[in-house]
Amino acid sequence: MTIPRHIGIIMDGNGRWAESRRLQRALGHKQGAEAFRTLAYYCRDIGMDYLTVYAFSTENWKRDKSEVSAILRILEDYLIEAIEKMAREGLRMRILGDTAPLSERLRKLIAEAHAIADTYTGFTANLCVNYGGRDEILRAAKKSSETGKTFEDCLDTTGLPDPELIIRPGGEQRLSNFLLWQSAYSELYFTNTLWPDFTPKDLDKAIKWYNERDRRFGGR
Ligand code: IPE
Numbered sequence: 088m089t090i091p092r093h094i095g096i097i098m099d100g101n102g103r104w105a106e107s108r109r110l111q112r113a114l115g116h117k118q119g120a121e122a123f124r125t126l127a128y129y130c131r132d133i134g135m136d137y138l139t140v141y142a143f144s145t146e147n148w149k150r151d152k153s154e155v156s157a158i159l160r161i162l163e164d165y166l167i168e169a170i171e172k173m174a175r176e177g178l179r180m181r182i183l184g185d186t187a188p189l190s191e192r193l194r195k196l197i198a199e200a201h202a203i204a205d206t207y208t209g210f211t212a213n214l215c216v217n218y219g220g221r222d223e224i225l226r227a228a229k230k231s232s233e234t235g236k237t238f239e240d241c242l243d244t245t246g247l248p249d250p251e252l253i254i255r256p257g258g259e260q261r262l263s264n265f266l267l268w269q270s271a272y273s274e275l276y277f278t279n280t281l282w283p284d285f286t287p288k289d290l291d292k293a294i295k296w297y298n299e300r301d302r303r304f305g306g307r
């Protein structure tokens with residue numbers, strides 16, 4: 088069995104998970120963060136190099152203020168935890184996306200997490216926050232023309248291999264602006280399981296499915 092070096096996950100279905108239990112949507116996001124924590128350790132343990140998850144899109148600001156602030160609060164708590172433990176646990180955490188509109192407090196925590204991640208190598212979990220594939224491409228094009236660096240070196244994912252596999256739980260079959268440039272030849276796996284219910288067993292299933300694909304990259 089080949090373990091992909093890089094898997095992308097669109098963490099969808101938190102709201103429906105909560106609503107089906109008559110809970111507030113924020114509790115679905117909290118449970119979704121738990122699912123992420125468990126899965127990140129699992130990805131580290133099976134020898135993957137990168138896990139990139141979609142946590143908050145450039146379009147998600149359209150939601151109620153209370154839901155947006157609940158998501159950003161959970162992110163803040165998560166970053167505080169990561170800063171405290173990630174070096175000890177052999178996990179590097181990075182944030183992808185346009186962090187400029189985030190609060191100063193969040194941006195400071197992100198800078199702190201990145202500074203720690205820079206001091207060692209190993210498994211990296213990338214959390215996409217205020218991330219949109221189109222926005223990333225526009226920012227990269229602008230930066231590339233201003234600095235003369237190559238376009239790919241200006242993407243948020245600079246230095247990472249493209250994801251071999253992208254997983255979307257939650258039942259929808261679309262990318263919703265996730266890794267538009269990097270997903271050109273990714274295998275796409277969809278499942279009805281809602282993100283908070285997604286376990287390492289579900290990841291195993293997706294990896295097994297990935298191993299049955301014939302990746303041609305336009306060749307024959
Ligand atoms: C994904 O879950 C998390 C974010 C988009 C922030 P949703 O909140 O989209 O959950 P559903 O799709 O409404 O169930």
Ligand code: IPE
Pocket residue numbers: 097098099100141142143144147259261263
């Ligand atoms: C995609 O989910 C964004 C994240 C999981 C962060 P959405 O719930 O926002 O996507 P749509 O609206 O169903 O396309």
Ligand code: MG
Pocket residue numbers: 099100101257
């Ligand atoms: Mg959704």
